[in-house]
Amino acid sequence: MGDALRALIDAVGLEVGPGEEIRSDDDRWTIDLDPDGTHAWVATRHRPIWLHRDDTLVFIEAGGAALVEQHPTTSIGSDPERHGPPRTAPSYDFPHEALFAETGVVVGSATLGPLAAEVLALPSIATTQPAGFASADVVLALRHVGHLDGGRWHGVQQDALARLVVTTVLHDNPPPSLRDNSLARVLDRLFDPAGGHSTADLLDGVGMSPRTLERRCAETTGCTPAQLGRWFRSLGVRRALTRGDRPAEVAARFGFSTTASMRRALQRVRAPETDLPRRF
Known part of the structure; x- marks a missing residue:
């Protein structure tokens, strides 16, 4: 199936934007998603998160990821309730304090071609499967992110890791064919x-x-x-x-x-x- 899936993805066209980690000094936060592409992708390493799209609420376990079709009311948060946006201090008294602001939640954008609905038939929110469990590929991708020069992503590595997260979600939600x-x-x-x-x-x-x-x-x-x-x-x-x-x-x-x-x-x-x- 892997070759067939790759062929279908290539035929549709997939562009994946690099991810950016959410940072927050507060334990509770909510951030609205406004992706540049047709979808937003979300992956979380350390903590579970909740994803809202319109009236739908989806739980994503630590080590999981989701691909969400663009919608004006899409947001992710630290819990089911809505809170303020992530907040960080302009500076810290000690360098290690900045580490506590790292949430391990990474967000990026993805663009699927216009034939995606016909070929891939994705739900509006597609998550790694089985639901409620960590995905080995997502965990490895996010772990590698943390090893790149203190958390910075670079060039080809950045693109490859982001694409790995998105294609993992696509693999776990195969098209009907x-x-x-x-x-x-x-x-x-x-x-x-x-x-x-x-x-x-x-x-x-x-x-x-x-x-x-x-x-x-x-x-x-x-x-x-x-x-x-x-x-x-x-x-x-x-x-x-x-x-x-x-x-x-x-x-x-x-x-x-x-x-x-x-x-x-x-x-x-x-x-x-x-x-x-x-x-x-």
């Missing part, structure tokens, strides 16, 4: 950007008949393997068109002879269904 684990190896191959896999290639070493593959795909996605393959191959085309690339250039880039043939191909695309029962 990836929820049948018996199809994992097949979908790894079907969603390979290199493409060109026959049914025999898809089933090599899987121990599944073509008929069973058709049935499992229909139960999980509402599509046949061929329809899933066409849908995946359409994502790059549609993403380019959505961002405003010239249709003629997009058609040539993706191997279509004309823009008309590209349009006809896109009209035949069927997206997987997102509301079918989960299958594990």
Whole structure:
């Protein structure tokens, strides 16, 4: 599933902004989230936090993380009640006092491409799973943050750690098309950007008949393997068109002879269904 998930994330497009640790001299605080991207990401190392979005309240255990769709009433806090914003002194009598202001809560922004709702089908608040437990990858990422020159994040390391937190949340909330684990190896191959896999290639070493593959795909996605393959191959085309690339250039880039043939191909695309029962 890892390769298929990576292929879907790459097809959608993901940009992750670096995180910034919240500092507060007060034990109780609330901060409103106003991310630059489509989502805010939140991770906490030492303490549990509460996340509010509209009328929804979500508890995030220490060592957990969340990816939250942008909304004007989103906030995180030290407890369920709303308090004032984090406050720190302009200076401290002793250097070690500044350490007590570190909350271990890191906040950043993330931007998913316009096809994210169709491809990833994330809830408005996605958290690491299982809920209420620490995530090993988040814990390791935040621990490494603390080892970078007294807590400062730098360049490539900063970007990589932030992306690790976000992709961990995405991994723990797989899109509907990836929820049948018996199809994992097949979908790894079907969603390979290199493409060109026959049914025999898809089933090599899987121990599944073509008929069973058709049935499992229909139960999980509402599509046949061929329809899933066409849908995946359409994502790059549609993403380019959505961002405003010239249709003629997009058609040539993706191997279509004309823009008309590209349009006809896109009209035949069927997206997987997102509301079918989960299958594990």
